[in-house]
Amino acid sequence: MHVYDLMENSTAANSKDVKLTIRDSLKDNDFHFTIEDNGKGMSPEFLAKVTDPYTTSRTTRKVGLGLPLIKMNTENCGGGMKLTSELGVGTRLEFWFQHNHWDRPPMGDLAGSLVMLLSAHEDIHFVITYQTDQDEFVLDTDELKEALDGMSLNDIHIINYLKEMINENLKAIGANE
Numbered sequence: 077m078h079v080y081d082l083m084e085n086s087t088a089a090n091s092k093d094v095k096l097t098i099r100d101s102l103k104d105n106d107f108h109f110t111i112e113d114n115g116k117g118m119s120p121e122f123l124a125k126v127t128d129p130y131t132t133s134r135t136t137r138k139v140g141l142g143l144p145l146i147k148m149n150t151e152n153c154g155g156g157m158k159l160t161s162e163l164g165v166g167t168r169l170e171f172w173f174q175h176n177h178w179d180r181p182p183m184g185d186l187a188g189s190l191v192m193l194l195s196a197h198e199d200i201h202f203v204i205t206y207q208t209d210q211d212e213f214v215l216d217t218d219e220l221k222e223a224l225d226g227m228s229l230n231d232i233h234i235i236n237y238l239k240e241m242i243n244e245n246l247k248a249i250g251a252n253e
Contacts, residue, residue: 089115153177187242
Protein backbone atom coordinates (compact mmCIF):
# COMPACT_ATOMS: atom_id res chain seq x y z
CA MET A 77 0.00 0.00 0.00
CA HIS A 78 3.03 2.31 0.39
CA VAL A 79 3.61 2.03 -3.35
CA TYR A 80 -0.04 2.75 -4.15
CA ASP A 81 -0.17 5.73 -1.78
CA LEU A 82 3.05 7.24 -3.09
CA MET A 83 2.00 6.79 -6.73
CA GLU A 84 -1.30 8.49 -5.91
CA ASN A 85 0.82 11.50 -4.87
CA SER A 86 2.07 11.60 -8.46
CA THR A 87 -1.45 11.55 -9.86
CA ALA A 88 -2.51 14.33 -7.47
CA ALA A 89 0.45 16.39 -8.74
CA ASN A 90 -1.13 16.47 -12.23
CA SER A 91 1.45 14.12 -13.74
CA LYS A 92 0.88 12.83 -17.25
CA ASP A 93 3.73 10.30 -17.03
CA VAL A 94 4.52 8.18 -13.98
CA LYS A 95 7.26 5.54 -13.83
CA LEU A 96 7.62 2.90 -11.14
CA THR A 97 10.74 0.77 -11.08
CA ILE A 98 11.17 -2.01 -8.55
CA ARG A 99 14.52 -3.77 -8.17
CA ASP A 100 14.02 -6.97 -6.19
CA SER A 101 17.46 -8.53 -5.67
CA LEU A 102 18.16 -11.34 -3.26
CA LYS A 103 21.74 -11.46 -4.58
CA ASP A 104 22.33 -7.81 -3.55
CA ASN A 105 19.97 -8.04 -0.54
CA ASP A 106 18.14 -4.98 -1.87
CA PHE A 107 14.47 -4.15 -2.41
CA HIS A 108 14.64 -0.82 -4.24
CA PHE A 109 11.74 1.33 -5.47
CA THR A 110 11.83 4.43 -7.69
CA ILE A 111 8.80 6.55 -8.55
CA GLU A 112 9.31 9.33 -11.09
CA ASP A 113 6.72 11.76 -12.38
CA ASN A 114 6.42 14.90 -14.47
CA GLY A 115 3.95 16.59 -12.15
CA LYS A 116 4.01 20.04 -10.65
CA GLY A 117 7.02 19.32 -8.41
CA MET A 118 7.82 20.88 -5.04
CA SER A 119 9.54 24.06 -4.00
CA PRO A 120 12.87 23.70 -2.16
CA GLU A 121 11.17 25.00 1.01
CA PHE A 122 8.36 22.42 0.85
CA LEU A 123 10.78 19.63 -0.11
CA ALA A 124 12.93 20.39 2.96
CA LYS A 125 10.04 19.70 5.34
CA VAL A 126 7.96 17.15 3.43
CA THR A 127 8.89 14.22 5.72
CA ASP A 128 7.34 16.06 8.68
CA PRO A 129 3.89 14.46 9.25
CA TYR A 130 2.40 17.91 9.79
CA THR A 131 3.45 19.04 6.33
CA THR A 132 0.99 18.31 3.53
CA SER A 133 -0.26 19.93 0.37
CA ARG A 134 -3.77 18.63 1.04
CA THR A 135 -6.47 21.00 2.19
CA THR A 136 -8.77 18.27 3.54
CA ARG A 137 -6.56 17.39 6.49
CA LYS A 138 -3.54 18.74 8.32
CA VAL A 139 -1.32 15.67 8.25
CA GLY A 140 0.45 13.74 5.50
CA LEU A 141 1.81 10.37 6.55
CA GLY A 142 2.92 8.71 3.28
CA LEU A 143 6.47 10.04 3.08
CA PRO A 144 7.15 10.12 6.84
CA LEU A 145 6.01 6.48 7.17
CA ILE A 146 8.06 5.22 4.23
CA LYS A 147 11.10 7.08 5.54
CA MET A 148 10.68 5.52 8.99
CA ASN A 149 10.02 2.02 7.59
CA THR A 150 13.03 2.06 5.29
CA GLU A 151 15.38 3.37 7.97
CA ASN A 152 14.13 0.71 10.40
CA CYS A 153 14.91 -1.97 7.80
CA GLY A 154 18.48 -1.11 6.84
CA GLY A 155 17.41 1.11 3.94
CA GLY A 156 16.70 4.72 3.22
CA MET A 157 14.95 7.28 1.12
CA LYS A 158 16.00 9.97 -1.35
CA LEU A 159 13.60 12.58 -2.68
CA THR A 160 14.33 15.16 -5.37
CA SER A 161 11.90 17.58 -6.96
CA GLU A 162 11.78 20.69 -9.07
CA LEU A 163 8.82 23.01 -9.48
CA GLY A 164 7.22 22.59 -12.90
CA VAL A 165 9.42 19.59 -13.75
CA GLY A 166 8.43 16.73 -11.44
CA THR A 167 9.52 14.54 -8.57
CA ARG A 168 11.72 11.48 -8.13
CA LEU A 169 11.39 9.33 -5.02
CA GLU A 170 13.72 6.44 -4.28
CA PHE A 171 13.36 4.20 -1.26
CA TRP A 172 14.94 0.90 -0.42
CA PHE A 173 14.94 -1.85 2.16
CA GLN A 174 17.44 -4.49 3.17
CA HIS A 175 15.66 -7.40 1.48
CA ASN A 176 16.13 -9.95 4.26
CA HIS A 177 15.45 -7.57 7.17
CA TRP A 178 12.94 -9.15 9.56
CA ASP A 179 10.99 -5.88 9.90
CA ARG A 180 10.63 -5.25 6.15
CA PRO A 181 6.93 -5.05 5.30
CA PRO A 182 5.74 -7.75 2.88
CA MET A 183 4.94 -6.67 -0.67
CA GLY A 184 1.29 -7.60 -0.35
CA ASP A 185 -1.05 -7.54 -3.34
CA LEU A 186 1.07 -5.52 -5.77
CA ALA A 187 -0.95 -6.62 -8.81
CA GLY A 188 -4.24 -5.59 -7.18
CA SER A 189 -2.83 -2.22 -6.10
CA LEU A 190 -1.39 -1.50 -9.56
CA VAL A 191 -4.58 -2.47 -11.38
CA MET A 192 -6.62 -0.28 -9.03
CA LEU A 193 -4.30 2.64 -9.77
CA LEU A 194 -4.23 2.11 -13.55
CA SER A 195 -8.00 1.72 -13.85
CA ALA A 196 -8.65 4.83 -11.75
CA HIS A 197 -6.28 7.00 -13.81
CA GLU A 198 -6.70 5.97 -17.45
CA ASP A 199 -5.55 9.40 -18.61
CA ILE A 200 -2.05 8.93 -17.14
CA HIS A 201 0.76 7.08 -18.90
CA PHE A 202 2.26 4.58 -16.46
CA VAL A 203 5.39 2.53 -17.06
CA ILE A 204 5.96 -0.13 -14.42
CA THR A 205 9.19 -2.12 -14.43
CA TYR A 206 9.86 -4.97 -12.03
CA GLN A 207 13.42 -6.34 -12.09
CA THR A 208 14.68 -9.45 -10.33
CA ASP A 209 18.01 -11.28 -10.40
CA GLN A 210 16.47 -13.50 -13.12
CA ASP A 211 14.65 -11.14 -15.49
CA GLU A 212 12.34 -8.15 -15.74
CA PHE A 213 8.69 -7.43 -16.49
CA VAL A 214 7.58 -4.12 -18.03
CA LEU A 215 4.00 -2.88 -18.21
CA ASP A 216 3.41 0.24 -20.32
CA THR A 217 -0.17 1.53 -20.31
CA ASP A 218 0.20 3.11 -23.76
CA GLU A 219 1.08 -0.30 -25.21
CA LEU A 220 -1.66 -1.91 -23.15
CA LYS A 221 -4.31 0.53 -24.38
CA GLU A 222 -3.23 -0.05 -27.97
CA ALA A 223 -3.52 -3.83 -27.53
CA LEU A 224 -6.96 -3.43 -25.94
CA ASP A 225 -8.12 -1.41 -28.95
CA GLY A 226 -10.18 1.14 -27.06
CA MET A 227 -11.49 -1.04 -24.24
CA SER A 228 -11.46 0.73 -20.89
CA LEU A 229 -8.95 -0.25 -18.22
CA ASN A 230 -11.87 0.26 -15.85
CA ASP A 231 -13.87 -2.65 -17.33
CA ILE A 232 -14.19 -5.45 -14.75
CA HIS A 233 -13.09 -8.10 -17.29
CA ILE A 234 -9.97 -6.07 -18.11
CA ILE A 235 -9.27 -5.47 -14.40
CA ASN A 236 -9.43 -9.22 -13.71
CA TYR A 237 -7.30 -10.00 -16.77
CA LEU A 238 -4.65 -7.41 -15.83
CA LYS A 239 -4.39 -8.63 -12.25
CA GLU A 240 -3.93 -12.22 -13.44
CA MET A 241 -1.43 -11.17 -16.13
CA ILE A 242 0.66 -9.11 -13.70
CA ASN A 243 0.72 -11.92 -11.13
CA GLU A 244 1.75 -14.47 -13.78
CA ASN A 245 4.56 -12.23 -15.03
CA LEU A 246 5.84 -11.53 -11.52
CA LYS A 247 5.89 -15.24 -10.80
CA ALA A 248 7.69 -15.94 -14.10
CA ILE A 249 10.54 -13.56 -13.27
CA GLY A 250 10.91 -14.81 -9.69
CA ALA A 251 9.48 -11.81 -7.84
CA ASN A 252 9.89 -12.22 -4.09
CA GLU A 253 7.72 -11.30 -1.14
